[in-house]
Amino acid sequence: MPVWQRIYEEINDPDFVLICAAQDTGGEAAAGPIFDAAKPTFIQVIDEDHLVSSAFNFVNVPSAAWIDEDGRIVRIDEGTYAKVHELGVGDQAISFGTNVYEPALKDWMANGAQSRYVQPAATVTGNIRKLSADQQRADAAFCLGNLFRRCGIGAKADQYWKMAADLNPDSVNFIRQNLTLSEEGSAGEQFRAMREEFERTGRDYYRPMDIDN
Amino acid sequence: MAKAFMAFPELRNPFVAKEIHPEGSATVLYQGKTITLSEKGDGDGLLINPEYLRQINGFEIKPEGACFKDLCIPLNDELLIEQAGRQWFNLAAFADLLDQPYVADVAAGVWSFGEIPAKRANMMVDAMAPDLELVDRQGEVVRLADLKGKKALIVTWSSW
Numbered sequence: 019m020p021v022w023q024r025i026y027e028e029i030n031d032p033d034f035v036l037i038c039a040a041q042d043t044g045g046e047a048a049a050g051p052i053f054d055a056a057k058p059t060f061i062q063v064i065d066e067d068h069l070v071s072s073a074f075n076f077v078n079v080p081s082a083a084w085i086d087e088d089g090r091i092v093r094i095d096e097g098t099y100a101k102v103h104e105l106g107v108g109d110q111a112i113s114f115g116t117n118v119y120e121p122a123l124k125d126w127m128a129n130g131a132q133s134r135y136v137q138p139a140a141t142v143t144g145n146i147r148k149l150s151a152d153q154q155r156a157d158a159a160f161c162l163g164n165l166f167r168r169c170g171i172g173a174k175a176d177q178y179w180k181m182a183a184d185l186n187p188d189s190v191n192f193i194r195q196n197l198t199l200s201e202e203g204s205a206g207e208q209f210r211a212m213r214e215e216f217e218r219t220g221r222d223y224y225r226p227m228d229i230d231n
Numbered sequence: 232m233a234k235a236f237m238a239f240p241e242l243r244n245p246f247v248a249k250e251i252h253p254e255g256s257a258t259v260l261y262q263g264k265t266i267t268l269s270e271k272g273d274g275d276g277l278l279i280n281p282e283y284l285r286q287i288n289g290f291e292i293k294p295e296g297a298c299f300k301d302l303c304i305p306l307n308d309e310l311l312i313e314q315a316g317r318q319w320f321n322l323a324a325f326a327d328l329l330d331q332p333y334v335a336d337v338a339a340g341v342w343s344f345g346e347i348p349a350k351r352a353n354m355m356v357d358a359m360a361p362d363l364e365l366v367d368r369q370g371e372v373v374r375l376a377d378l379k380g381k382k383a384l385i386v387t388w389s390s391w
Contacts, residue, residue, distance in 0.1 A: 049389070089378075157332075
């Protein structure tokens with residue numbers, strides 16, 4: 019989050035709007051402190067129902083859309099890391115993310131429609147996920163579960179979250195949000211098994227980031 | 232310094248429900264909003280007072296049909312229903328007609344509706360950003376449609 023604040027400040031353009039939306043049923047308690055630590059001046063949304071993911075057919079975080087001055091999407095559904103993140107040390111060290119996204123974003127700011135990172139509509143629509151009827155229904159089930167969760171009716175909340183995950187098994191968001199309630203959390207053994215399953219079956223949770231250096 | 236409202240996070244999103252509907256009514260979820268209906272008609276589907284339609288999904292009853300912007304769905308006797316001199320609109324039948332997905336917990340009286348495909352046709356065909364309304368942490372409504380003339384980057388993330 020601090021990286022996005024830095025990028026936002028460096029762009030420093032009143033005609034640039036940055037919206038960061040936490041896909042977090044944990045609400046303010048879960049996502050608020052992370053926002054606050056970055057002292058953000060961009061628009062912050064705590065999106066308990068994952069509305070942004072529903073609107074753009076995203077299945078994982080971080081994902082993003084670039085929207086131009088005419089309301090046209092010019093890039094979508096990439097692993098939107100603002101930099102390479104490195105965690106752990108020694109054998110446990112891992113890194114993820116990319117350093118190519120930030121320069122591409124700044125190029126768009128500088129060159130607008132002439133930026134080589136602006137994609138034609140056909141590329142964008144090709145990258146928007148086409149969801150089956152069941153997958154579209156999953157979002158409704160998820161929101162229904164969220165209402166029951168907020169009302170303290172855990173059994174029904176679990177029932178509809180499971181329904182959502184069953185209807186849209188491609189949603190990493192649903193799988194990992196659900197794992198937040200497990201003892202091992204969202205990045206434990208089940209998460210690793212899920213990633214291996216996605217790799218084994220050739221399913222993606224981001225579109226390829228078609229950005230050269 | 233944090234503003235006063237920061238102490239009351241439950242007030243940040245006025246659309247987010249904190250409880251199920253009262254006895255005898257129904258609750259409708261759509262695009263992050265929770266609409267509590269004080270009454271509903273009897274019968275299959277979800278029979279709502281037609282006056283609620285606009286609040287729920289933006290459609291309005293007009294002589295030519297149920298309309299949203301340029302899209303008008305002609306009304307028929309499966310959508311508009313007369314019961315004991317009262318008129319009801321069958322929201323579930325309307326969703327079926329629009330291929331709008333939904334999940335209902337009939338016992339609890341809660342109906343959760345997904346995206347309306349026709350409202351997103353411009354995104355799937357021409358890459359136009361969808362109508363999306365969000366509430367930010369300060370309680371301000373953010374509409375993508377209001378960002379015309381600016382470049383916008385909308386990024387999802389999570390704490391998990």
